[in-house]
Amino acid sequence: DIQSQQEKGIGRRRESLAIALEALQEKVAPLDFAALAPGLGARAGREGDREYVDLPYFGQEVRVFKDQVRYPEGGAANPWDAILLYNYLASQGNSEPTGTWITFQSLPNSVSKTKTLKRLEAELAGHFAGKGRELSAKARRLAGRPAEAAGDADLKLAFAPLPRVPVLLLFWESDPEEDFPAQAHFLFDGNVGDYLDLESLLFLVEQLSERLMA
Template sequence: MESPSASPWVFLYTLANRFEADVLSDVLEKNGVPYLVRSFVETAYDGLFVPQRGWGQILVPAEFLSTARKLVASVLESLTSPKLYESVEELDPSLWDQLARRDPQNVCRRAAVTWNAAHQSYRIPFLAGAFTCVPAQKTILPEQGLVWPMVDFQTGLVLLHYLLEAQDLPLSGRWISEKDIPSGHQFFTGPHALPLDALVRHVADAPHRLAETSKALGGVPVPSADMGFVFVVLPRVPVQCLYWHGDGEFPPSLSIRFDATIAKHLPALDTIWALVNVFVRHWTAALKQA
């Protein structure tokens, strides 16, 4: 929303992520405050600036600064507990509405899930367990077999988008990195870099724990890197994890590969990023339980 006045643009707030940008932009617009969002992620220097300056900034005309500060302070205070986008109840209601209108047979064919007509629910396999999704009740429940039986915002986001967007396609058999996904080279940096460092730190002194915990997640060993595993995170979304022990010159490292069809099933890069976050939480939980 651009300013119709000649007042100079001034800094208002440093944004931590895109979700925060969307929320604050919405409240400013609803209150008639012109604004500009300057995202560092969209620049050629995002890898340098994002860690130091945040995801981006909001600017407003100088004459609106006082009003805008009060609006932002009010929003941030209301988000203190619970934090922004942590609860499954914060999911866009339109996602539930779209799913409720879909033909269950069509959803099951595309997403390779099952429909329980008696309970009006979908069963969605996830790693070694499953989730139950009840569209009419706007509810997602964990089933047995999940090492991290929590349903947060990102879990719900991934599952609903998967049910709505997955395609009835065979796997390509070609593994790609997140940077090979269309627009992934720009997106998966800074705050959207895949959160794999914590996993590496968990197993740096005992890498055999990766092999042990992969079984709890349904992982199948593959002859790649120093250790490799393939996990069926969702029925049409396998993920390959490759681990290198490192040596005197290079530290231990972990990378993730996706089947080249990933963008067909989860077209939004945000959703793929959320998928990896949820997967990492499950693997971290498995490591802690081992």
């Protein structure tokens, strides 16, 4: 029946997530967290013989071991979050943000994934159509701040969901008289590819959008 098929599908997804997570944990196992931490904007430490890094993730400190992610008290464990965090560590990135904003489409091999970003942008724009003040208030709760950026967007908000991965949200309010719908676009720092792959970047945008709309 449909329910059993859905359960099988969910089971397969969970299994594939577990496999991906295990593969990433194996990838970071030989890395020297103490050496990596400064380039990632993180702090390294040890609990007994276990290395870890502490890093801010959407404003909350997360402790990442080589075989476990420890969330703040009350924070729900999400395998997608863990995959994103391990990808961030595995990047071994070591560059400061460039201060230059780029589009997702300008990243290599992004064409097939651009549709997903556009969907996320449209959902966010629709949710906050006519509610620009609410968006500003929600952004402040996520440590979003007004940003200097070219263009005529009504709101330009910069976020730092991860220390070396700033994200810029541009928002145009709807204008019914001009038949102009609300629009939202995300831009990324020029070196974002040094830290996250495309899938992880899309997940980061999805998480930011969900937190803003919550």
